[in-house]
Amino acid sequence: MHQTKNGRWGTQARSSTYLNEAVAIWLRDLRSEFRTRYALNAILMFAVTTLIAVSFSIGSFRIEEAERPFLFSVLLWIILTFSALSGLARSFVKEEEAGTIDVLKLSARPQAVFLGKLFFNLTLLGALELIIVPSFILLMSYQINSPGFFIAIIISGGLGLGAGTTIIAAMIARASTRGALFSALSLPLLLPLMITCIKGCERAAIGMNNADWPEVKVAVAYFIIMITMSLLLFPLIWEE
Amino acid sequence: MICKILLTIWMAVIIVASFLYAGAAAGFPGETSRILFFHVPQAWIATLAFLISMIASAVYLAKRRVKADYLAQSAAELGFLFCVLATITGSVFAKATWGAFWNWDPRQTSIVILLMIYGAYFAIRSAVSDPDRRRVFAGVYSILAFVTVPFLVFVVPRITTSLHPENTMNPASPGMDPKTLKVFLGSLFAYTGLFVWMLRLKIRVLRIEGLRNLGIEEL
Numbered sequence: 172m173h174q175t176k177n178g179r180w181g182t183q184a185r186s187s188t189y190l191n192e193a194v195a196i197w198l199r200d201l202r203s204e205f206r207t208r209y210a211l212n213a214i215l216m217f218a219v220t221t222l223i224a225v226s227f228s229i230g231s232f233r234i235e236e237a238e239r240p241f242l243f244s245v246l247l248w249i250i251l252t253f254s255a256l257s258g259l260a261r262s263f264v265k266e267e268e269a270g271t272i273d274v275l276k277l278s279a280r281p282q283a284v285f286l287g288k289l290f291f292n293l294t295l296l297g298a299l300e301l302i303i304v305p306s307f308i309l310l311m312s313y314q315i316n317s318p319g320f321f322i323a324i325i326i327s328g329g330l331g332l333g334a335g336t337t338i339i340a341a342m343i344a345r346a347s348t349r350g351a352l353f354s355a356l357s358l359p360l361l362l363p364l365m366i367t368c369i370k371g372c373e374r375a376a377i378g379m380n381n382a383d384w385p386e387v388k389v390a391v392a393y394f395i396i397m398i399t400m401s402l403l404l405f406p407l408i409w410e411e
Numbered sequence: 412m413i414c415k416i417l418l419t420i421w422m423a424v425i426i427v428a429s430f431l432y433a434g435a436a437a438g439f440p441g442e443t444s445r446i447l448f449f450h451v452p453q454a455w456i457a458t459l460a461f462l463i464s465m466i467a468s469a470v471y472l473a474k475r476r477v478k479a480d481y482l483a484q485s486a487a488e489l490g491f492l493f494c495v496l497a498t499i500t501g502s503v504f505a506k507a508t509w510g511a512f513w514n515w516d517p518r519q520t521s522i523v524i525l526l527m528i529y530g531a532y533f534a535i536r537s538a539v540s541d542p543d544r545r546r547v548f549a550g551v552y553s554i555l556a557f558v559t560v561p562f563l564v565f566v567v568p569r570i571t572t573s574l575h576p577e578n579t580m581n582p583a584s585p586g587m588d589p590k591t592l593k594v595f596l597g598s599l600f601a602y603t604g605l606f607v608w609m610l611r612l613k614i615r616v617l618r619i620e621g622l623r624n625l626g627i628e629e630l
Contacts, residue, residue, distance in 0.1 A: 338555065342548050346538040355534050359527040360555060363562035366520075393562065400558050404551045407472055411547045 189286065192279045196287025200262065201294065209265070210295055214258035218303045221250045222310065231312035243313045244372030248365055250303060252332065253354075255296055259336045260353040262288045263344035272344075281406040285337065289398070292340075293333040300329050316378025320387070324371035327390035331364045334397035341408050364393050418608065422601045425594065433594040439508065446504045448594055452602035453497035457525065460490025460606065464532075465557040468550035477621065478614075480546040483553065484536070485613035489606060491529040498522050521563040528556040 204210060225246055234242050266272040275284060304325055307313060315321045336357050343353045371386030429448035435441070467483035470476070501522070502512040513519065535552050539545040 338551070342535065342551065345544060345548070346535070347540055352534060352538050356531045356552065359524055359531050360559050362524050362527070363559050367562075389562070393559075396558055397555075400555055404472075404554060407547055408551055411544045 189280060189283045192283035193286035193290065196275075196279060196284060197290040197294075200287065200291040204291070204295075210258045210261040211298060213261070214254050214295060214299055215302065217257040218250055218254035218299055219306075221254065222303060222307060225250065226310040229311075231310070239314070240376035241369075241373045243307075243311055244369050244376060246311075247304070247307050247313075247372060248328070248369050250307070251300065251328075252358075252361060252365060254299055254303070255332050255336065256354045256357055259292050259295065259333070260340040260343050262291055262337070263340045267344040276409065281409040282402050284409060285341070285401060285405040288340070289333060289337045289401075292337050293330065296329045296333050300325055313376065315376050317375045320384055321372060321375035323384060323387045324368055324375060324390065327387045327394065328364065328368035328371070330394040331368075331390045331397065332361065334394045334401065335360050335364060338397075338401040338405055338408070341405060345408070345411070360397075364390060367393070414604075415608065418601065418604045421597070422605065425598045425601050428594045429598065433591045434588060441507075443504060443507045446500055447591070448598045450497060450500040450504060451595070452599045453493045453500060454522075455599060456602055456606045457490050457494035457497050457522075459603075460486045460493060461525065461529075461557070461560075464490060465553050468553040471546060472550045472554075477546075480550070481614045481617040481621070482610075483550065485610050485617060487529060487532055487553070489609055489613060491526070491533075493606070494522065494526055494529060498526065524563055525560075532556070 229246070266275060279287070308315065336353075339353060339357045339360070343356070346352060367386050367389045371384075371390070374386065425448070429445055433445070433448070435444050464483045464486040467479045467486060471479035471483060498519075501519070505514065505516070505519070506512045509516075532549060532552055536545055536549050539548050
C-alpha cells in the first residue's frame with residue numbers, strides 16, 4: 172500500500188516513510204558537515220576556549236571541596252548549553268543562506284525535515300559532550316561518585332537540549348536578526364532542563380544513588396514533550 | 412462607561428478596605444501581610460494573561476484570524492506589565508520578611524523565567540518583518556513556552572525548598588480570616604476587571620494601527 176502525501180502530489184505514490192526521509196536528510200547533513208566542518212568547528216572551538224578559560228581562572232582546587240559538586244556541575248552545564256547555542260542554529264540557517272530551502276520543502280515532508288535536523292543536532296551534541304565532558308573532568312579533577320547516573324544525566328540532558336533548540340533554530344533561520352536571538356529565545360525554554368541537569372550532576376558527583384534517577388526521568392520527559400510539540404508545530408513554521 | 416465608573420469606585424473601596432477593614436494576618440511582621448491584596452491578584456493576572464495569550468495563539472494558528480493574534484499580543488503585553496508589578500511587590504515583601512530583595516527562591520526563579528519568556532516573545536515579534544510569518548512564529552513560540560511551565564511549577568519547587576508563604580495566605584485553606592478573604596476576593600475581582608478593560612483598549616489600539624497600516628482611513 173503506497174502512501175500519498177496529503178493529496179498534494181495528486182496520484183503520485185510515495186513509498187518512503189517519514190523515518191527514511193529523516194535519515195536521508197540526516198546523512199546528507201552529516202556528509203556536508205564532514206566537508207566543511209562549519210558547525211562542529213564553531214561549537215567545539217567555543218566549548219574548548221570556554222573550558223580553558225574556566226579551568227585557567229578557577230583551577231581545580233581553588234573551590235572548597237564541599238562546594239565542588241555543585242559549582243562544577245553548574246560550570247559544566249553553562250559550557251555545554253552556551254556551546255550548543257553557538258552552533259545549533261546552523262542546521263537551518265545554512266539552508267536559508269544556500270537557497271536550498273525550497274528544494275528541501277519539495278523533496279521531504281515537514282516532520283521528516285524536522286526529525287532529520289534533530290538527528291543532526293543530536294549528533295553534534297553527542298560529539299560535543301564526548302569531547303568536553305571527559306576534558307572537563309580531567310582538567311577540573313571533578314570527582315564523580317555515581318558514574319552511571321552521571322552518564323545518564325549527561326545523555327538525557329543532551330537529548331533535551333537538542334529537542335528544545337531545533338524548532339527555535341527553524342524560526343531563527345527565517346528572522347532578520349539571527350545570532351543573538353537564538354540564545355534569547357532558547358534559554359527561557361531550556362532553563363527548567365538546565366536546573367534539573369545541574370541538580371542531577373551535583374547528586375551524581377556527591378554519590379546519592381537513588382535507584383530511580385528522578386532527574387533523568389525529568390530530562391527524558393522534557394525531551395518527549397518538546398519532540399511532540401515540535402512535530403505538531405514545525406509544519407506551521409516550515410510552510411510559512 | 413457605567414462599568415468603568417463602577418470599577419473605579421470598587422477599586423477605591425478595596426484599597427481602603429485592605430488597610431482599614433481587614434486585619435493584619437498573624438505570623439507576619441507588622442502590617443506586611445496586606446501585600447496579599449495586591450501582590451497575589453497581580454501574579455494571578457500575569458498567569459491568566461499568559462494562558463489567554465497561549466490560547467489565542469493556538470486559535471490564530473488554527474483559524475488564521477488576525478483578531479486572535481491581536482488578543483494574543485495584547486494579553487502578552489499586559490501580562491508582562493502585571494508580571495513586573497508582581498515581581499516588584501514580591502521582592503518588597505521578601506525584603507520585609509526574608510531580609511533580602513532577591514534570593515532566588517523557587518517562586519522568584521519561576522517568575523523571572525516567566526519574564527524571560529515574555530521578553531523572548533516580544534523579541535521574536537520584532538525580529539520577523541513579514542506580518543503573517545511574525546504572527547505564526549510568535550504563536551508557535553507562545554505554545555512552546557507554555558508547555559515548559561509545568562516543569563517550572565511542579566519540578567523546580569520540588570528540587571529546592573521555598574520560603575514563599577502558602578498555607579497561611581492561601582484563600583482555600585481554613586486558616587484565613589473571613590474579613591481578609593472577603594477583601595482578597597474583592598481585590599481579585601477588581602484586578603480582573605481592570606485587566607479586561609485594559610485588554611479591550613489595547614486590542615482597539617492594535618486594530619486601529621492595523622487598519623492604518625493597510626491604508627484604510629475609516630475607524
